[in-house]
Amino acid sequence: MLLSVDSLQVRYGKAPAIHELSLCVSAGEIVCLVGPNGAGKSTCMLAIAGVVEPAHGDIQFEGRSIRGLPPETIARAGISLVPEGRRIFGRLTVRENLVVASGAQGGVGQAKAQFDRVLALFPVLQERYNGYAGQLSGGEQQQLAIARALICKPKLLLVDEPSLGLAPLFADRVFQTLRSLREDGTTLLVVEQSARRALALADRTYLLRSGRLILDGPSNVLAADPEFEHAYFGGARRP
Amino acid sequence: MNIVQLLVDAASLGSQYALVALGIGLVFGVMRMINFAHGDLIMIGAYALVVPTAADLAAPLIGAWPFPLLIAGILCVVTLVALATERFAFRALRKRGADGSTLLISSFAVSYLIQSLVLFIHTGRPKSVSIFGALTQQVTIHGVRVGLVDIVTIIVTILLLLGLSLYLRRSRAGIEIRAAAEDFTMARMLGVRADRAIALAFGLSGILAAAVSLLYVAKTGVLDFRMGVPLAIAGFVGTVIGGMGSLPGAVLGGFSLGAASMLLQALLPAELRPARDAFVYGLVIVVLLFRPQGLFVTGNAGERI
Ligand SMILES: Nc1ncnc2c1ncn2[C@@H]1O[C@H](COP(=O)(O)OP(=O)(O)O)[C@@H](O)[C@H]1O
Numbered sequence: 001m002l003l004s005v006d007s008l009q010v011r012y013g014k015a016p017a018i019h020e021l022s023l024c025v026s027a028g029e030i031v032c033l034v035g036p037n038g039a040g041k042s043t044c045m046l047a048i049a050g051v052v053e054p055a056h057g058d059i060q061f062e063g064r065s066i067r068g069l070p071p072e073t074i075a076r077a078g079i080s081l082v083p084e085g086r087r088i089f090g091r092l093t094v095r096e097n098l099v100v101a102s103g104a105q106g107g108v109g110q111a112k113a114q115f116d117r118v119l120a121l122f123p124v125l126q127e128r129y130n131g132y133a134g135q136l137s138g139g140e141q142q143q144l145a146i147a148r149a150l151i152c153k154p155k156l157l158l159v160d161e162p163s164l165g166l167a168p169l170f171a172d173r174v175f176q177t178l179r180s181l182r183e184d185g186t187t188l189l190v191v192e193q194s195a196r197r198a199l200a201l202a203d204r205t206y207l208l209r210s211g212r213l214i215l216d217g218p219s220n221v222l223a224a225d226p227e228f229e230h231a232y233f234g235g236a237r238r239p
Numbered sequence: 240m241n242i243v244q245l246l247v248d249a250a251s252l253g254s255q256y257a258l259v260a261l262g263i264g265l266v267f268g269v270m271r272m273i274n275f276a277h278g279d280l281i282m283i284g285a286y287a288l289v290v291p292t293a294a295d296l297a298a299p300l301i302g303a304w305p306f307p308l309l310i311a312g313i314l315c316v317v318t319l320v321a322l323a324t325e326r327f328a329f330r331a332l333r334k335r336g337a338d339g340s341t342l343l344i345s346s347f348a349v350s351y352l353i354q355s356l357v358l359f360i361h362t363g364r365p366k367s368v369s370i371f372g373a374l375t376q377q378v379t380i381h382g383v384r385v386g387l388v389d390i391v392t393i394i395v396t397i398l399l400l401l402g403l404s405l406y407l408r409r410s411r412a413g414i415e416i417r418a419a420a421e422d423f424t425m426a427r428m429l430g431v432r433a434d435r436a437i438a439l440a441f442g443l444s445g446i447l448a449a450a451v452s453l454l455y456v457a458k459t460g461v462l463d464f465r466m467g468v469p470l471a472i473a474g475f476v477g478t479v480i481g482g483m484g485s486l487p488g489a490v491l492g493g494f495s496l497g498a499a500s501m502l503l504q505a506l507l508p509a510e511l512r513p514a515r516d517a518f519v520y521g522l523v524i525v526v527l528l529f530r531p532q533g534l535f536v537t538g539n540a541g542e543r544i
């Protein structure tokens with residue numbers, strides 16, 4: 001098991017955003033986390049990335065607990081997060097955005113292969129290489145955010161709502177890219193609001209609502225399960 | 240007073256304030272802390288020139304070393320003190336999640352601590368020391384006599400700004416600092432080590448503070464354990480005028496403040512001169528009323544998360 005989250009609870013102040021969540025991701029898989037707004041999906045991603053500290057539970061990566069480690073240590077251990085809202089550095093150039101991520105590899109020189117790879121994957125970044133990242137379009141920024149995470153050479157790539165704010169055509173392209181990343185050997189945990197897209201992408205899918213796990217299973221099974229949609233929109237837990 | 244002389248004086252004080260504001264701005268960028276103790280780093284750099292003693296006469300210590308060693312010595316002392324304040328005072332607070340105002344208060348504490356130590360060792364009596372004696376000359380350019388130390392201040396400032404700007408744009412560590420100033424958590428999620436980025440910002444601010452120590456003493460020759468306070472205020476106001484979080488803004492803000500106070504000093508009628516600072520800071524308030532985001536910030540570049 002590459003990643004296993006065990007009885008995770010996360011609170012903001014007193015209010016739990018995640019009550020209790022266990023999930024796992026094996027090497028080579030694409031796993032999706034779906035659920036309505038406020039379900040706790042982003043919180044789960046941030047907890048794995050070390051940005052928010054869990055109140056209870058454990059997070060293990062490659063068999064070792066990463067709970068409580070600082071974000072930079074987790075990034076260097078091989079987990080990269082493409083966060084919700086992309087959070088690119090708008091006042092840095094495209095190139096500089098990538099350079100920031102190269103430290104985990106020991107520098108630009110050592111990360112040369114990663115640079116070549118992401119620039120081949122996202123040719124538009126090559127075109128805008130020395131332009132300010134703040135001037136990219138939403139779709140280009142999303143590509144930059146993924147490219148930047150890939151420079152860290154992650155074993156596990158976490159992607160939070162990559163299609164947010166993108167036109168459907170661009171969203172399709174991003175999902176196509178995520179599929180191609182898996183073929184190159186990257187494991188992915190992806191948060192997606194649209195259940196349809198998630199089920200089409202993932203090997204397995206977890207459905208979260210109000211900070212709790214409602215359903216999970218292989219995507220093709222869930223896609224055929226009439227209860228899935230019901231549960232997504234507020235039905236009870238399956239008996 | 241000749242207009243060229245006046246402009247040189249204004250640019251000289253403006254340069255000094257620009258360096259102070261930039262030092263404060265660098266640390267604010269990565270840590271969201273206004274480091275009030277920055278002025279006391281400048282003071283430490285000045286006092287390091289003389290033998291630590293309560294005696295009246297200040298015998299030179301580092302101040303007597305040959306010129307390159309003197310500069311290197313002061314740079315080392317101030318940078319080390321800057322790093323020490325980060326390591327032993329601010330880091331622990333930051334790790335406990337202290338917010339900007341807690342950090343500001345703690346920087347006041349560090350500031351008073353440094354001042355008290357110097358007061359204890361050197362007594363509170365102002366001392367005088369002379370370094371770079373050659374700089375006290377006047378030079379004549381096209382028939383106008385200007386202070387060599389002012390010309391040197393302006394040139395040193397330009398060189399430091401160019402060097403720092405190159406470093407922040409070309410080196411990976413510099414790019415990391417700029418990224419951290421924009422979104423610290425995101426930078427960490429990409430593997431940027433928080434402690435290192437912050438220590439580096441403190442180190443760079445120490446280098447700038449040391450430069451101000453030397454330029455200040457070269458011009459005035461006076462040591463006073465409170466000399467850093469007005470400088471820190473000027474630097475802080477400079478970063479605010481320029482727009483918190485923007486380094487070019489801090490430089491321009493600090494420069495404008497210094498230049499404006501020198502110009503007012505010369506242009507105000509003699510009986511109003513003692514109230515110069517009231518005019519300067521009144522002007523600052525007017526500026527901020529009309530541009531609360533700062534003078535030199537465009538768009539949302541000054542917006543913080
Ligand atoms: N920084 C925060 N401070 C306080 N509450 C938060 C914060 N972030 C998220 N929450 C709350 O936690 C819950 C889960 O949010 P989130 O993880 O963003 O859900 P999702 O990504 O599934 O939409 C929501 O109720 C949200 O209001």
Ligand SMILES: [Mg+2]
Pocket residue numbers: 041042043084161
């Ligand atoms: Mg979310």
